[in-house]
Amino acid sequence: MKPIQVGLLGIGTVGSGTFKVLTRNQAEIRRRAGRGIEIAMVADLDTVRARAIVGEGVEVVADARAVIANPAIDIVIELIGGYTIAKTLVMEAIAAGKHVVTANKALLAVHGSEIFAAAHAKGVMVAFEAAVAGGIPIIKALREGLTANRIEWIAGIINGTTNFILSEMRDKGLDFGVVLKEAQRLGYAEADPTFDIEGVDAGHKVTIMSAIAFGVPVQFDKAHVEGITKLQAADIRYAEQLGYRIKLLGITKRRDDAGGIELRVHPTLVPAKRLIANVEGAMNAVVVQGDAVGTTLYYGKGAGAEPTASAVVADLVDITRLHTADPDHRVPHLAFQPDELHDTPILPIAQVITSFYLRLQVADQTGVLSRITTILAEHDISIDAVLQRPGAEGAGQVAAEGEKPTDLIILTHETVEGRMREALAKMQALPTVLAPIVNIRKEELN
C-alpha cells in the first residue's frame, strides 16, 4: 500500500526532528504500522533551510495553504506554534478533511473546544500527544491506559526550563535571577522566557490534562497560574531542612465536596522521598492518582527535537491505523465522548485546599510566635511543624534598630486557601512581622 502522505507546517526544531525520526526508523515504523508514513510536503517561510533539511524528494513551499489544499495529503502536522496563524491553519486543515497532529499546547488549551468540535463534525482526528510532556505518552495513558479509573488528581513537572532552574537553585544555593541567566546561556531557557518562568506553559499543559481526566472542556482562562520568579534560595534551603523539595507543579484535582475541579500551577513543596521530588534538570514527570490503579508516574524528556518527534510520530501511526475506520472506533479527543462532557466548574483559587509553607521575618521578641499561632488557630489552620532560625536570610527588609530579625518557618496542615489569605493579612499587619510573608503551597501527593 502507498505510504500515508503527510504535510508538515513549520520545520523548526521539532519539525526537523520528526523528519529525521521518520526517515531513520521508517522500516521499523512500517513493521509496526503496517503501512509507510511519508512526509511528502513541507511548508516553511524559510524554504532554503527547509530544503536543506528534507533534501530533494520532498516538495517544499512557503505557503502553508498549499499543503492544506493538496488533495494527496492525508495528515497535516502543525508545528508553527502560537494562537493566531496556527489556529487558522488547523481549522482550515480540518475543513479540508485532513487529520491534524499538533504539538501546540497553547492553541489547544485556549481554543481546543472549538477545534475538537470542528474535527468531530468533520469526522477527522486531531492528535496532540506532543502537546503535553514531550515524549512521555501521557495523553495516551490518561485517555486509554487509565480509562477504568475515576481520576482523583494529577500533579506534574511539565515544564523542563523551570525544573532545570529549580534543580540548579537547589544544587548551587543560588537565587532565581542568577540561574535564569545560566539557563539561557545553556539553551535551557529562551531569550524571552516569560511563558516558562511565569507558569503559562505548564498552565496550558495541565489545562489539557484536566479536561481529559475529568471530562470537561479545556478552559485555560480559569486556571490559576503562578511562576517561579519570586522564589528565593533561602526557602529552597529551609524546605530541604524540613524534608521537602520545591517544584513547579501543574495540579488538577477532582473536588466532589465543592462540586468542582482545582486547576492550578505554582511552586509547591513536595516530600523529598516522593519519586517526583527527585526528578531533576529539564526532565518531566506526571503523577496520576486513579481510584482503581492508585498512584502511577510517567517520566521522560518533556522537550527537545526527537523526544517531541517521538510523540508526533506516535500520533501519525495512530491516525494511519484509524483514519479509514468508523469514527466511533476512535478514542474521543478529550477521552470522553463529545456529548458526555460535563460543565463541572473550575474552582476559584480561594476554594482550593492545600497545606502551606510560611516564612515570616519577625522581631526576636517574646510573644511573637504566640501571636502568630493564635491568628492561625482563629482561622482553624493547624500547624504541622515550626522551625526558627536566625534571620538575615532571604530578601526581607532590614529590621528596625534594637530588634534582631528571626526567620520563623511554619508548615501548616490542609486548609481552604481563602482562609489562609485572611490569616496572612492579619499576620502581615502585626508590627513584629518585618517583611512580606513568604507563602508557598505544599502537597503531600499521597
Next chain:
Amino acid sequence: MKPIQVGLLGIGTVGSGTFKVLTRNQAEIRRRAGRGIEIAMVADLDTVRARAIVGEGVEVVADARAVIANPAIDIVIELIGGYTIAKTLVMEAIAAGKHVVTANKALLAVHGSEIFAAAHAKGVMVAFEAAVAGGIPIIKALREGLTANRIEWIAGIINGTTNFILSEMRDKGLDFGVVLKEAQRLGYAEADPTFDIEGVDAGHKVTIMSAIAFGVPVQFDKAHVEGITKLQAADIRYAEQLGYRIKLLGITKRRDDAGGIELRVHPTLVPAKRLIANVEGAMNAVVVQGDAVGTTLYYGKGAGAEPTASAVVADLVDITRLHTADPDHRVPHLAFQPDELHDTPILPIAQVITSFYLRLQVADQTGVLSRITTILAEHDISIDAVLQRPGAEGAGQVAAEGEKPTDLIILTHETVEGRMREALAKMQALPTVLAPIVNIRKEELN
C-alpha cells in the same frame, strides 16, 4: 446500544477487583467508551463465593466452557492463571470467536506465539495489559506510545514481592530468609514464593516486553533467570557504600553488535541516584530507552485487585472500541505486524555485556590484590572501584588460622560475561581466596 457482554473465567482477587471497578465506575467508563461494559456471566469452581461477589444480576456457573459456548458473550476474561487449563480455555474462546483479555503472563510468555497466531487467524483480539506491571499501562506505552522509536533496552522492577523483600533487607539490614518470612506474614509473598523469588515471574514479564520491543516471538525458554535467594545483607550494604542499590531487574537489550537480543532477570546494582533505584516496597517501575525519546520511566502498582483490574478494564474498553473494526485497524498483538516478526536470536548469557560487583573474602596478605587485578587484566576486564573492608561479613567460611580475612569489593567496567566467568574461575582457584566469590551484575542505566 446494549452493553458489550463479558464473561469472566475465575473470580479470585483480580476477578472480583474487575467486577468492582466496572460496577463502581460504570457511568464514567461509559462516558469514555461510548458504550456500556457488563460482566454478564462468571465461571468459578466456587460458585457460592462467586455468587456472593457478583450478586443476583449475573449468571454464575462452575463450567468455564458454558461461558465460551454462550453466543451472547463478546469478550472472555481469563483470570485462572497457570499454563494448562488456561491455555485450553483461551484457545477454545478464540476458536469460538471471542475476544480474550488475560492477565496470565506465564501463559503468554510460554505459549504466546501460538495464541496470538490463532487469534490473528480468527480475527479476534487477545489483550494483556494486566500481564505486565499490573496497573501501569506499559504494554500500551511500548506498543503505541513509543512506536516511533527503535527501542534500545528495557529494564524493569516487575515483581513487587522481590522488590518489597529487597527494600526491607536494605532498610533493616536483614538477610533474605528473615525478610521472606515477614513478607509472607504480611501477604506480600505467597506461601510458595518460588515463582517470585526465583525470578520466574519477572522472567515471564520481561519476555513479553522483549517481544513487543524488538518484534520477535515470545520465548521464555531462552531467558536467563536468577532470583534473589542468595543475596546477603552484606552486599546490599557494600553496594550502598559505593553509591548503588540492588534491585531485581528484568532486562532486555538490543545488541546489534552481536546480532541478537539480551533477555535476563537477575539482581542488579543500579546507581542510587537513578529514579528506578528509589522505587521501594511492592511498587513496580519500567525504564524504556528509545532512540528518539531517550529514557522514559513508568511507575505504579504491579499487583493487587484494583490496580490489575484497572489494566483489565482498559483492555475491555479498547476491545469495545475496536471489536467491530477491520482487524487492520487494531494494534498488532506484539506491536509488530504478524508477518513482520524477526527471528533475531536471544543471546546466551555468556555473550551478555554488563559490569560487575565482586566480593572476595581474601586472606589479608601482601600481594593478594595484585594477583586478583592481574587475573582481571589478563581477561581485559578493567576496574572501576575497589573497596577493602575488615571481613567477618557475609557467609564466607572461617579463615585458616593465622590469616585475617578481608572483604575485597571490586566494581568492574563492562565486559562480556563469558570472560568474567573465566576470570572468576581463576580467582576462585587462588589459595588466598577463602570463600565463594560473590558476583552481582551492575547496570548504569543511562
